[in-house]
Amino acid sequence: MTDPSRSIGQTPEARELRLLADDLVALPDAQTPQLVAASSPDDWDRALLYARTATGLLRYHSWMADTSPSRTARLLGVRDSMMAADLLATAERGPALVHAHNARLQRAESSMRTGDLPVExxxxxxxxxxxxxxxxxxxxxALGAIRHRGVHTPPPDTIEGLLYALPEDRYVVDVRRLASALADVTPAARVSPWFGHAPLDPAHVASTDGIVFVRDVGRSRVPPAPSSG
Structure with a gap:
């Protein structure tokens, strides 16, 4: 992902494939009445999924081969726009509960640094x-401690630290009540020693509808495989 020269996303063959895919995915729009009449709802949804996935992946690989400073931001943006298209398609079918990383579902603009460059x-x-x-x-x-990963009791001046001090093991937190309780306090941003844990950003709390807090996360236990005998 870090070496554009290794990508085939802008070869002549890849460009031709993008054009062919673009023409192909236009067919569902142009032939909607006929295709809907000849398909089940599930088959129709699956065809649209395949169409947007094909064009999205070809677009992503084109940016993989790009050498401009905006390359990383465009890659991240294409990836999330593909996720958004799938979420919107799911929502069209009815209410849905989706589980993903906070950074994938947050309302606030995402940001990170790659080297010395900020990416948004x-x-x-x-x-x-x-x-x-x-x-x-x-x-x-939000998670309190993941001790087997070196993530210990959160500092008391962080969001996680304030929630960790509560007596129960898990909570669904009303952010309005939390904001009221923190009216005179500015929580510190927590820093995690483990790359697999992204602490809750205090600046993003106001744009959430609630917080699911788990006090201590233990090591996962994989059940034994069933006996073949």
Missing amino acids: WWSAGAIVSAELGEGYAFLAT
């Missing part, structure tokens, strides 16, 4: 929230 893009959640308005709700996940 809109997450899938931000895109879907803009489309659905009040039809979209986001509960952020």
